[in-house]
Amino acid sequence: MAKEFGVTTRAIRFYEDQGLLTPGREGINRVYSSRDRVRLKLTLRGKRLGFSLGQIKELFDIYDSARGEQAQLSQYLELLAARRAQLEQQREDIEAVLGEIDAFEAQCRSLLAQKARRREAGGPSSAA
Amino acid sequence: MAKEFGVTTRAIRFYEDQGLLTPGREGINRVYSSRDRVRLKLTLRGKRLGFSLGQIKELFDIYDSARGEQAQLSQYLELLAARRAQLEQQREDIEAVLGEIDAFEAQCRSLLAQKARRREAGGPSSAA
DNA sequence: ATGCGCCTTTACGTTTACGTAAAAGTCAAA
DNA sequence: TTTGACTTTTACGTAAACGTAAAGGCGCAT
Numbered sequence: 025m026a027k028e029f030g031v032t033t034r035a036i037r038f039y040e041d042q043g044l045l046t047p048g049r050e051g052i053n054r055v056y057s058s059r060d061r062v063r064l065k066l067t068l069r070g071k072r073l074g075f076s077l078g079q080i081k082e083l084f085d086i087y088d089s090a091r092g093e094q095a096q097l098s099q100y101l102e103l104l105a106a107r108r109a110q111l112e113q114q115r116e117d118i119e120a121v122l123g124e125i126d127a128f129e130a131q132c133r134s135l136l137a138q139k140a141r142r143r144e145a146g147g148p149s150s151a152a
Numbered sequence: 153m154a155k156e157f158g159v160t161t162r163a164i165r166f167y168e169d170q171g172l173l174t175p176g177r178e179g180i181n182r183v184y185s186s187r188d189r190v191r192l193k194l195t196l197r198g199k200r201l202g203f204s205l206g207q208i209k210e211l212f213d214i215y216d217s218a219r220g221e222q223a224q225l226s227q228y229l230e231l232l233a234a235r236r237a238q239l240e241q242q243r244e245d246i247e248a249v250l251g252e253i254d255a256f257e258a259q260c261r262s263l264l265a266q267k268a269r270r271r272e273a274g275g276p277s278s279a280a
Numbered sequence: 281a282t283g284c285g286c287c288t289t290t291a292c293g294t295t296t297a298c299g300t301a302a303a304a305g306t307c308a309a310a
Numbered sequence: 311t312t313t314g315a316c317t318t319t320t321a322c323g324t325a326a327a328c329g330t331a332a333a334g335g336c337g338c339a340t
Contacts, residue, residue, distance in 0.1 A: 117200050
């Protein structure tokens with residue numbers, strides 16, 4: 025599974041220690057179910073978004089106990105709302121940074137074009 | 153400035169150590185320019201997106217040496233493209249997670265509604 | 281002069297998320 | 311049966327990003 029997802033076995037076992045994965049055993053060897061594969065995928069996605077393993081586990085735990093009492097359900101809804109807010113903040117941040125990157129790229133390209141024109145006009149000299 | 157941005161002075165000084173901020177001095181005391189304020193804002197935004205301080209510094213350094221040689225400019229464009237790719241991946245991830253949160257929220261709400269109906273119909277008993 | 285509040289530097293401590301051996305068990309091929 | 315490839319557990323090490331004292335300096339109000 026490590027190769028499959030491009031992570032080390034150490035990382036996978038660490039996720040297991042943290043309760044993110046719960047592989048079965050065949051004798052002593054670990055057997056990963058499709059559930060584990062999904063969870064690993066979600067874990068890596070969470071990581072790409074800057075979530076801590078603890079936060080990711082919270083979400084898993086929530087999902088697992090979806091049949092809890094209504095008080096707990098309400099609590100889950102709260103947590104989900106918090107996550108949603110964070111993600112929307114991130115989305116805003118991403119739009120902002122992408123915009124700035126666009127601007128800076130354009131600036132770079134125009135500088136390069138300028139230099140190219142100067143090379144055509146003024147000859148191959150690099151002097152001013 | 154710490155209060156202004158809701159971070160500790162320790163964090164601010166740490167960012168300075170890492171070369172993200174470069175406050176001036178009045179005698180021994182630090183004086184933060186508007187440039188520092190902008191950089192702190194960008195730093196915090198980067199952090200919300202899961203960038204490391206090192207990555208953030210790279211972007212600052214790039215921005216600072218925008219007047220480099222064309223070889224460097226091309227290199228900068230490469231780095232910008234890499235960052236853009238990462239951000240677009242994150243955007244995808246965010247959309248996916250937001251979608252899942254929506255689904256889970258809906259599921260939660262329907263469960264709560266069900267329970268509410270049962271309370272109306274079957275009386276206040278919590279049994280099945 | 282001295283206490284108070286604020287700033288400064290220095291330095292060790294902590295958490296997170298693994299990396300990196302080390303030592304041992306297992307299973308199949310040669 | 312021995313070797314090699316793979317797995318397992320155990321455990322110490324590490325980088326990042328600060329937290330948290332500790333110890334002292336600066337200015338000023340009393």
